Amino acid sequence: MFGIVRPCRHRLGEKLTSQWMAHLCGLCLALRGDHGQFARIVTNYDGLLISVLTEAQADTGAAGRRTAGPCPLRGMRTASVAHGEGARLAAAVSLVLASAKLRDHVIDGDGLLARRPVARAARRVAASWDAAGARTGTAVGFDTALLVDAVDRQTGIEALAGPGTPVLTVTEPTETATAAAFAHTAVLAGRPRNAAPLAEAGRLFGRLAHLLDAVEDRHADAASGAWNPIAATGTSLAEARRLADDAVHGVRLALREAEFTDGRLVHRLLVHELRASVDRAFGTTSCAHTAPRAAGPYAPPGTGAPGGPGAPLPPEPPRGGRRGMLAGCAVWLGLACTCQLCCGTYHDPWTGERKEGQCTNCDCSGCGDCCSCCQCCGECGETCGCDGCDCGCSC
Secondary structure (H helix, E strand, O other), rough: OOOOOOOOOOHHHHHHHHHHHHHHHHHHHHHHHHOOOOEEEEHHOOOOOHHHHHHHHHOOHHHHHHEEEEEEHHEEOOOOOEEHHHHHHHHHHHHHHHHHHHHHHHHHOOHHOOOHHHHHHHHHHHHHHHHHHHHHHOOOOOHHHHHHHHHHHHHHHHHHHOOOHHHHHHHHHHHHHHHHHHHHHHHHOOOOOHHHHHHHHHHHHHHHHHHHHHHHHHHHHHHHHOHHHHHHHOHHHHHHHHHHHHHHHHHHHHHHOOOOOOOHHHHHHHHHHHHHHHHHHOOOOOOOOOOOOOOOOOOOOOOOOOOOOOOOOOOOOOOOOEEEEEEHHHHHHHHOOHHHHHHOOOEEOOOOEEEEOHHHHOOOOOOOOOHHHHHHHHHHOOOOOOOOOOOOOOO
16 A cells, blocks of 8 residues: 555656665665564555655754665665664554555455465464564654554444445545654654644545555456455545545645755655656556556565666766676676666666666656756755646746
8 A cells, every 4th residue: 555656766866866765775774674684575665755754854964874785776786875763663664554454465365365374374474563563663762553553443444334435534544544653753853843744744645545555456456356445435536536636735735834954855755756646546647667566465565676667766886996707797697686687777787887777768758747847956956835837846
């Protein structure tokens, strides 16, 4: 459910892409550091928004980053990544919500989870993620019981919902959970006055996450007989679109009430990319570079295929000469195994030169909401007021 913000690197711009990538890697490494390698599977695009929000409000500067070691998904390069309480809160939220999603798949009997031995193993994994999320949440002062309670109430609400039930009744638990997580970023950043507007932004973001997931999955759910909130409540697509548009507008207004040290990435993701997510879900516009969701019962929605079309652009590697033959071959093998060599933007294993994979040679004609002023906001440091052109800029 929590994978609706999947930014196109051509819209994001190089500087903001580098920042976004730092938070994605930071979330992944926070999961590994606190909970082991297997926990990294719950890394997802929407979870890193918690880390982005925390850093955007904080006055820590470079103190909120560290240098991470080589990783195959970065072409075996080091990188500056986000770390600290924001990344750990993002990890806690991601674990609890991934646990809920996994249990939902078990209940629906999706794929291999229809088999009892696999379902039992999945339930144990979900329980361990709940416990792990609670430990990390406690370490940063966040009570994940709020999230667990919302998940538990969701099942009961869905059981009682039927034709005529307001769809917002079904989305309420998700709204409550994301509101709590967004608001706690203000506590971590030392900006308590931001808690109220960020709770509102989080509530509306949770509504969007639930609605857009239902819209995108409605055909698959109908084919498999799975429960879908739009179909179950008899909500029309027109009404769902109206609610989604209102939520996007509400997030935008709520963010205006919050104070940020550097809100450029928050603005790009929660204003422009949310609009793109709505358009993508309802098929009203498209971007040639947007990646499909990750498939499979265990893959967290929104992660996309590593290095695939629409994947984030890796940060610029440090300049320092060519690799040797053996080291370059090892990196080349890693790029090939993770599909970056053919489907992503990567750095040459020997020279470090940036190159495009064979599957990404396309133009930006599909990015209908791009405009030069949006790019300017990311490149020159000016924050736009979102009152002007169609994509929200007036700078």
